[in-house]
Structure formats: C-alpha cells, structure tokens
C-alpha cells in the first residue's frame with residue numbers, strides 16, 4: 001500500500017480536467033488539516049473501482065445527514081448518528097500519519113466526484129450544497145480551537161476585529177444579544193462573556209443565519225459577531241465558494257460526459273439520491289372522480305383533511321392552500337378535468353365567469369397545461385413543514401408543525417384518539433418531531449396495520465396510499 | 481365585499497405565480513398574451529375600452545347626467561388624462577435609472593402592465609423615459625408593476641438563452657396589507673379600511689423604517705400608499721438592490737415577530753431579554769397600543785374580542801379567573817387591560833419554575849396587537865413584482881402616492897387625490913388663473929398631487945446626489961493614477 005493510487009492500466013481515465021494525470025503520490029503536506037474547503041481538485045489519479053466506492057461511501061454520509069435533518073434530530077443525536085456513519089464509511093483520523101492522509105485524500109476525491117454527479121440540475125445542486133454544508137459544520141465543530149485556527153489561517157480570510165473601546169461603547173446592546181450565545185458557551189454571566197469575547201465586525205450580508213435569528217447586534221449595516229458564532233462566518237464562506245464551484249462544474253460538464261467509463265458511474269451515483277418518488281407525477285392515473293373526494297378524505301393525513309374541511313366550511317382556500325391541496329389531489333389520481341369540477345363546485349360562491357378567469361388557469365397550471373408547462377409535483381412533508389409558513393387566514397401547512405398545542409390536541413380528540421396517545425403525539429410535535437408525530441397518529445388511527453410496517457411518513461400521498469392498505473413498494477425503498 | 485377581496489388576492493397571486501414561473505424559465509402563457517394584445521392594439525380600437533367599465537364607475541353613471549359630465553366621470557378618459565398630464569415620468573425615470581442618462585438600471589428593468597381587458601403583459605422594457613411614456617400612454621394600463629433588473633433587456637427575453645437572462649438586482653421591497661390585520665381589527669375587514677384601523681399602517685411604517693435605517697443602515701427608503709388598504713416600501717440603496725434572496729429572507733425574519741396561522745392563538749413569543757432592535761420597536765408600539773388598540777379598536781370591549789386575548793395566556797386557570805371577573809360587567813377597555821397586566825405581572829407567576837413566565841405576556845400582547853405584519857413572499861424573492869408608485873387603484877381611483885415617513889402620523893388615505901378630484905382641481909385652477917406663467921406650470925403643480933410629487937422629487941434628488949458623489953469619487957481616484 002505504499003503507492004495506493006497507482007492506476008490500473010486499462011481502467012485509467014485521464015481526460016477530465018479535474019484529475020491531473022500526473023500519477024502523483026499524496027504528499028503529507030498536502031493535507032495539514034482534516035478540514036478542507038475543497039478549493040483545488042485532488043492531485044491524484046484513481047481507479048474506476050475506487051472512484052465508485054469513494055463516491056458511494058460519501059453518499060452514505062450525506063444521506064445520513066439528510067435523514068437526520070428530516071427527523072429533526074436534536075444536536076447531540078445528530079452528532080451520534082454522524083459519528084457512527086463516519087466511522088463506518090469515512091473515517092477522519094487525526095494527526096499526520098499515512099492513514100490520516102489517506103482519509104483526507106478520500107474525503108477530497110469523493111467530494112469532487114459527487115460534485116460532478118450532483119451539479120446537473122438546480123435541485124441536485126441545492127441538495128448537495130445543503131448536505132455538504134452540514135457535513136462541514138459537523139466536522140468544524142469537532143476540531144479543537146487550535147486546529148480551527150490553523151485551518152482558518154490557511155484560508156486567509158480577513159475579518160475585522162472590534163476594538164476593546166468600541167466594544168465597551170455598545171456593551172449594553174451586545175449583552176442583550178448575547179444571552180443565548182453565552183449560555184451555549186457555558187458562561188452564565190453575560191457581562192463576563194461580552195468582556196472576554198472577541199467580536200468581529202462584518203457586513204450583515206455575510207451572516208444571514210445570525211441576522212435571521214436575531215442573535216447578533218446589527219447597527220448601520222454592520223453585524224457584530226462573537227468569536228463563538230464564528231462558524232456562521234466560516235459557513236458563509238464555505239457555502240458561497242462551493243455554490244460558485246458547483247455552477248462552474250455544471251458549465252464544464254458536457255466535456256466530461258464524453259468519458260464513457262465515467263458516465264455510467266456518475267449516473268448511478270446520482271440515481272441513489274431518492275427512494276420511492278412520490279414527487280413523480282408523469283402518469284396521473286385519473287382514476288378518482290371529483291365526487292369521490294369527500295369519501296376518500298377519511299384516508300387523508302391531517303394536513304389535507306384540515307384543508308378539505310376548511311374548503312368545505314369557507315367555500316374558499318387561499319393560494320397556499322390551493323397549491324398544497326390541489327397538488328395532493330392530483331397525486332391521489334384526480335385528472336385535470338375532475339380537478340376543475342372539484343374546485344368549481346367547492347368555490348360555490350363564485351360566478352362561472354370569475355372562476356374561469358381567476359382559478360382555472362391556476363389549476364391547469366398545476367397540471368402543466370399552462371405557463372411553462374411543468375408537471376408540478378405534490379409537496380412532500382419536508383416542503384410543507386419548512387417552506388411557506390402559513391399566516392393569517394391560511395390553512396395550509398402541517399398541523400403538527402403549525403397548530404398550537406391546544407388546537408392540535410382538540411383536533412386529535414375530535415378524531416377519536418385516546419388521551420394517552422394524544423399526549424404522546426402532542427409531545428412528539430412539541431419536540432419538533434413533526435413527521436414522527438404524524439406517523440404515530442397514523443399508527444393509532446390504523447390499528448389493523450402492524451406497527452413496524454409503517455415507515456416514517458415523508459409524504460402526504462404516502463400516508464394516503466398506506467391508509468388505503470397499499471404498503472410502500474419495498475423494492476423502491478431499498479438502495480443497494 | 482367578497483368580490484373585492486377575492487379580486488385583490490388574485491392580482492397578488494398572478495404576480496406571485498408569474499414570479500415563480502419566471503424563477504425557472506419561460507412563461508408561454510404571458511408570451512402568448514403579449515402577442516395577442518399587440519394585435520389588438522395595432523388595430524387601435526378605442527371601442528375596446530368602451531365595452532369595459534369599472535364596477536365603481538358603473539355605479540357612478542347616472543342616466544340624468546349630461547354627456548359632458550359623463551365624460552368627466554368616465555374612468556377611461558380620466559385615466560388617459562392622468563397619464564397625459566399628471567404622471568411624473570421624468571422623476572420616475574431618474575428614480576429607476578439611479579442617474580440621469582439611461583443605463584442598465586432602467587434599460588434592463590422589467591415593467592409589466594395589466595390592461596383594462598385583464599390582459600397581463602410581462603417583460604416589457606424601455607430605452608428611456610420617452611419610450612416608457614409613449615407605451616404607457618398607448619396602453620393605458622390599469623396597473624403597472626415593477627420587476628427586477630436582468631442581465632439583458634427583458635423585451636428581448638424570447639431571443640436570449642434562458643441562462644443568459646437572469647434577474648440580478650432589485651430594490652428590497654415590503655408589502656403591508658390591512659387584510660393581514662383582520663383577526664385583530666374590530667372596525668372593518670377584508671379590503672375595507674377606516675380611520676380607526678389606518679393607525680396600524682402608521683405604526684408599521686415607523687417600526688420598519690427605524691429598523692431599516694438604524695440597524696441595516698439604509699438611507700433611501702420610499703413609502704407608498706398602495707391605493708386602497710396598505711402600504712409598500714421600496715428600499716433603494718445600492719446595497720439593498722444587490723441583496724441576494726438569502727439576505728432578503730434574513731432581513732424579513734429579523735423583522736418578523738408575529739407568526740402562526742389561523743389555528744395558533746398566541747402568535748408572539750419573545751425571550752425575556754429583547755434584542756435591541758425590538759426594544760426600540762416596543763417603545764414605538766407602546767405609544768400606539770392604548771389609543772389605537774385599546775381605545776379605537778376597543779379590543780377589550782366586547783366579549784368575543786377580549787376572549788381572543790385571554791386565549792393567548794398559556795395558563796387556563798388564569799384565563800378563567802380573568803374571564804369570570806370581566807363577564808357581564810361594562811368595565812372600560814383600559815381598566816381591563818390594567819387588570820390583565822396587574823394579574824399577570826404578579827410575582828408568583830414571574831418566579832415560578834415551570835411553565836411560561838406570565839409576566840412577559842402583556843408585552844407579547846402589545847407586540848401581537850400592534851407590531852407590523854409583513855407579507856414575506858413579496859420581500860424574499862428578487863423576482864417578485866410589486867405595484868409601481870403613481871399607479872391609480874382601479875377600485876378606489878386613488879393615486880398610489882408616496883408617504884413621508886417623518887409625517888406619516890398625518891397621512892390620511894381618504895384625502896389622497898383620486899382621478900376625479902385631480903381633474904376637477906386642474907379645471908378650477910385653470911379657470912381661475914390665466915396668466916402666462918400659469919400655463920407653463922406643470923399640471924400636477926396646480927393640484928393636490930403637488931405635495932406628494934414634492935416628496936417623491938426630494939427622495940429622488942437624494943439618490944441622484946449620491947450617484948453624483950460616487951462618480952466624482954471615482955473620477956478623482958482615476959485621476960490619481
């Protein structure tokens with residue numbers, strides 16, 4: 001194993017611009033830190049076997065991240081999951097041993113392979129960027145203060161340090177922003193914390209997450225970021241650079257596709273990213289009639305039965321509700337003709353003319369018959385929970401996420417859930433395990449299904465299918 | 481009522497959907513419309529306008545009116561007069577161009593027009609003020625929306641590779657709409673407003689304006705009456721125009737305090753120590769809470785609305801206790817508010833270990849009932865279109881005039897000029913003043929539109945001055961080399 005990267009002759013590929021065909025052996029100085037911003041392509045050649053193995057290993061890690069986020073794992077649970085999957089698939093040993101260098105090289109190479117595989121569309125890029133950022137963040141937090149410093153120095157980023165005098169001039173304001181930060185850093189006295197902490201002064205655009213959470217002081221366009229929150233600054237850099245790099249790779253890709261050995265591997269890797277696809281609506285079955293929706297609504301998850309009831313009550317739904325519910329109905333098999341009938345009847349208060357003018361375009365649009373003719377997919381739980389928060393008068397969203405505890409409780413009782421289960425479900429929702437709460441609700445209301453058969457609810461249409469006794473297609477759920 | 485409400489929602493949706501579609505790529509539908517409308521317009525049939533009249537105007541028609549009077553009240557003719565004589569094209573151009581000679585800010589800017597026939601034309605762009613003027617006068621749009629600045633001229637969109645046609649800059653905008661206050665308003669609902677609820681908009685302007693200036697350091701902020709039931713805000717600093725969507729979302733969530741849908745009674749939950757920005761906001765809210773919420777809105781007066789407030793308290797025993805004290809009495813709103821505060825600020829609740837700290841609830845109630853409610857979709861996406869200032873609202877016929885934030889307490893939406901009042905004012909001015917100098921005056925200077933255009937000109941002057949200074953600075957730098 002002294003020259004582990006010696007290429008096998010016939011499997012060698014050397015036409016991509018990312019891999020210099022120099023056959024260079026890894027030098028130790030190549031990777032002084034475990035952390036990597038992946039600014040340069042890896043200086044090695046690699047066999048097609050390794051190529052695929054590295055890629056799949058990294059993919060396991062990224063998928064674990066996605067899963068953990070999906071399940072709203074708490075920080076320590078998340079770390080435990082990550083420790084486990086890293087030790088299985090992507091060890092990152094400390095020190096400067098040969099093994100440590102091998103780890104870092106694999107990390108480096110696998111990142112670049114996935115970059116190739118995941119740069120092909122906006123969606124894939126966004127997915128990859130999200131998981132890679134989380135992975136970097138997890139690793140950054142593992143490092144000692146000293147290692148972080150070494151790494152940051154190598155990046156050569158300039159952050160302006162706030163002078164002691166300036167700091168004292170806005171002491172009171174800094175203190176009222178630092179309550180949580182200080183607590184998280186294990187310091188009870190906020191005054192002490194502010195006095196001893198180093199603050200950076202940066203343009204507010206650099207730390208959107210801290211601004212959005214209102215956890216830093218912002219004054220006249222400058223954000224004052226405590227050293228403890230440095231991770232936000234680092235993440236901003238990481239994200240900005242990676243996102244630019246992904247776009248650049250996407251532009252360069254056509255050239256790489258010519259490589260016949262590379263292509264199938266990349267496609268295989270890319271395909272791994274989704275399981276059964278409830279977002280695939282290329283064949284809307286059209287089996288369901290508008291008049292059957294009321295009857296079927298007993299199989300709807302709470303988010304959809306809530307929309308259904310509001311629609312019946314108000315004879316109207318606002319835009320967010322129409323989108324979420326309309327696409328779901330499409331997913332259960334309402335054809336566009338039936339959808340038009342359904343909504344026309346539901347909006348009983350509107351004149352025909354008004355309906356034609358104002359709503360039918362939208363409905364046809366959802367079915368890809370208008371506008372840019374994209375066959376829109378029903379929303380997943382993730383999307384419902386995370387994007388487009390309902391505001392006044394809106395009924396869309398996920399009840400486990402967007403109802404107050406009281407309303408959720410009342411809804412559950414109304415749906416004949418027993419008191420102990422209601423408490424259990426409300427507690428899950430409170431702990432931000434929204435989809436688990438929904439899964440539990442499913443189990444409680446479907447006692448005929450053996451528990452354990454029910455995977456986590458990830459999509460309202462999955463809930464609907466399962467409620468009708470269709471088990472998720474087991475082939476599609478497994479990834480080899 | 482229902483009709484009106486739905487209509488407004490629709491126009492919002494149209495803009496949003498269009499933005500969504502555009503976010504990805506082409507919107508065939510609009511393109512088709514655009515072409516069709518060209519056919520119509522080239523035939524130049526004024527008849528098209530006659531067949532379509534606004535609901536408001538229809539009710540104004542009265543068979544006894546003489547034909548002259550009918551002409552005066554015909555919204556089509558009034559709108560034409562407005563575009564011919566009142567619309568401040570030059571200042572408007574200088575604003576969106578951020579300079580006096582045409583550059584990409586203006587030339588690559590999207591304008592969209594809604595015509596009286598409901599046709600919606602997207603992706604228009606113009607080379608200068610004159611071209612914009614000609615097109616507006618020709619189309620007589622009932623609504624003008626302003627979109628982003630793109631990497632190329634929007635009118636050439638069809639012929640360019642979609643990858644080469646991307647939105648790059650736009651003002652940071654906010655939309656505050658009175659319908660979002662329906663659950664706390666007691667006087668009106670939906671599209672209606674009155675003097676009792678307009679105060680919500682005044683507070684909103686003050687709070688948001690202060691945050692944009694003091695926290696984010698923005699200097700060029702334009703507030704505009706939306707013509708009916710809300711206000712728009714345009715942050716025009718170069719830095720604001722260059723924000724990416726992520727930074728826009730961050731600002732919105734920094735500003736957002738009231739959260740939660742119809743099924744959530746407590747919509748504000750803030751930590752004991754407030755962020756300095758919210759401390760400043762609270763000072764503003766406190767000035768308005770009593771006169772606006774307790775007195776004008778009377779939210780503690782009838783049982784239905786005070787029950788809503790009690791529901792916010794996360795302790796049912798305390799809720800019941802207060803309800804019992806209030807039921808059937810005719811105590812004043814102020815005394816109930818005082819009662820609620822005294823009860824919740826009792827030591828026993830502040831000290832207790834489990835459950836929420838009730839002593840903070842009165843503060844959060846002030847936030848929930850006074851703090852501005854933003855329509856975040858408008859602000860977070862650079863693609864989103866927003867109705868232009870100096871449009872005329874088709875329902876109220878009122879002009880979307882700028883509001884001076886320093887004197888927004890005095891702003892009265894019901895005294896904003898309408899198409900009818902403007903035309904009348906102009907006529908009576910011309911009848912009374914016949915000197916040569918009067919003839920040379922701009923028409924809007926003869927009407928009550930003058931002060932609003934004055935506010936606008938002052939605002940644009942600030943922008944131009946800054947542009948000039950920047951050019952000088954650049955010139956002096958290049959001289960040094």
Ligand code: SF4
Pocket residue numbers: 301302303304380381384385397398399400434435438457458459460463
């Ligand atoms: S978890 Fe998903 S399916 Fe269940 S209610 Fe929420 S959004 Fe609907």
Ligand SMILES: [Zn+2]
Pocket residue numbers: 665667668672673674675676677678
């Ligand atoms: Zn009112």
